[in-house]
Amino acid sequence: MTIRFLVNFGLLAIPIGTTLGVLFGIQSHRQATGQAPLFVDNGVSTDTYCQKSYGISPPAKGLEYTLNPNQWGWTEGTPGSLCMNVTTFHNKTYPTSTTAPPFSVTWKYPPGPEDAPVHAFPNIRVDSPLLPVSLDSLQSINVDIAWSYAVGNRSASSTDVAKLTDSSLNANVAIDMFMDSDKTKAGDSAKAGYEVMVWLADFGAATQPIGLAQGAVATEIVNGTTFSLYGGQNSANQLYVLTWVAQDPVEKLNTDISPLIKRILATSNDKFPKSSDYLGYIGLGSETLWAQDFVTFDVPKLAVDIHTSASA
Ligand SMILES: *[C@@H]1O[C@H](CO)[C@@H](O)[C@H](O)[C@H]1NC(C)=O
Numbered sequence: 001m002t003i004r005f006l007v008n009f010g011l012l013a014i015p016i017g018t019t020l021g022v023l024f025g026i027q028s029h030r031q032a033t034g035q036a037p038l039f040v041d042n043g044v045s046t047d048t049y050c051q052k053s054y055g056i057s058p059p060a061k062g063l064e065y066t067l068n069p070n071q072w073g074w075t076e077g078t079p080g081s082l083c084m085n086v087t088t089f090h091n092k093t094y095p096t097s098t099t100a101p102p103f104s105v106t107w108k109y110p111p112g113p114e115d116a117p118v119h120a121f122p123n124i125r126v127d128s129p130l131l132p133v134s135l136d137s138l139q140s141i142n143v144d145i146a147w148s149y150a151v152g153n154r155s156a157s158s159t160d161v162a163k164l165t166d167s168s169l170n171a172n173v174a175i176d177m178f179m180d181s182d183k184t185k186a187g188d189s190a191k192a193g194y195e196v197m198v199w200l201a202d203f204g205a206a207t208q209p210i211g212l213a214q215g216a217v218a219t220e221i222v223n224g225t226t227f228s229l230y231g232g233q234n235s236a237n238q239l240y241v242l243t244w245v246a247q248d249p250v251e252k253l254n255t256d257i258s259p260l261i262k263r264i265l266a267t268s269n270d271k272f273p274k275s276s277d278y279l280g281y282i283g284l285g286s287e288t289l290w291a292q293d294f295v296t297f298d299v300p301k302l303a304v305d306i307h308t309s310a311s312a
């Protein structure tokens with residue numbers, strides 16, 4: 001884990017990470033040689049990452065996560081920008097063994113082409129040794145999430161939908177999961193056969209789940225929120241996408257979301273995942289289409305805990 005951490009920070013040498021990488025290098029040398037640590041702050045630092053698409057994996061004593069600005073639909077040098085702030089604890093001990101580093105994303109992109117409007121999916125994903133898990137052994141996926149979206153470069157304590165609408169925000173907030181009959185492919189977002197998303201918010205008319213035109217194929221109430229399910233093949237025709245969309249934005253969610261997967265498995269549809277398939281990937285992020293002002297997506301709290309009948 002230390003090696004991966006050093007490799008990741010090594011890659012960051014240009015343009016932002018130099019100071020941090022060097023500092024951490026010095027720090028571990030000082031610790032190894034018994035000298036007092038250089039850090040004299042509260043043991044927390046926030047670092048900014050604006051790269052197009054490589055991930056960073058802050059070391060943690062509990063569950064590790066990888067964060068990625070992931071500006072896959074944006075070309076460097078064209079209008080638009082996105083930066084991700086990641087807060088890490090130097091002692092690697094977060095409030096619980098499954099708590100993620102807090103992060104925020106400040107971005108602005110102009111509208112893209114109608115058939116490819118998404119510029120980025122800044123996200124955090126679980127690096128769990130538990131994954132992949134077979135869906136028939138899946139007992140629960142407990143998530144504890146708090147997020148907000150705000151106009152401007154600062155995070156807000158709550159989301160003001162009217163202000164976001166005035167700034168033409170087109171984006172969602174999504175839990176993202178990948179599944180496949182092959183264990184390895186299930187963990188690879190580019191190779192998996194199924195993507196299952198849970199949209200906790202859906203801002204702007206352009207932010208539409210695949211299959212919206214065909215109408216919802218199921219609804220399910222989870223912890224008081226009604227979710228509607230849409231499904232369809234993605235445009236590259238490589239993946240079947242199922243999206244549960246919350247009726248209203250859910251800024252806090254502390255519950256087991258596995259009923260949304262179990263409901264899909266119980267719906268006999270040849271195109272949907274089956275209980276013999278594997279869940280290989282779980283993350284949370286925001287698909288960013290466009291906004292006319294800078295907006296900030298903040299995730300001060302996230303913890304993901306997966307239980308299977310084998311591990312229960
Ligand atoms: C680790 O650091 C955080 C942030 O400074 C602090 O709140 C926490 O108490 C520390 N935990 C341990 C076990 O030192």
Ligand SMILES: *[C@@H]1O[C@H](CO)[C@@H](O)[C@H](O)[C@H]1NC(C)=O
Binds near residue numbers: 081083106153294
């Ligand atoms: C917001 O941040 C962007 C870059 O991330 C910067 O270009 C812009 O000037 C900032 N706006 C304000 C009002 O600080």
Ligand SMILES: *[C@@H]1O[C@H](CO)[C@@H](O)[C@H](O)[C@H]1NC(C)=O
Binds near residue numbers: 046153154296
């Ligand atoms: C992200 O970090 C930058 C650099 O420290 C800071 O200027 C900015 O305000 C931070 N953004 C948020 C949303 O806290």
Ligand SMILES: *[C@@H]1O[C@H](CO)[C@@H](O)[C@H](O)[C@H]1NC(C)=O
Binds near residue numbers: 254256
């Ligand atoms: C459902 O949500 C409420 C807050 O709205 C929370 O207090 C409760 O613990 C949640 N229930 C479960 C089963 O997670």
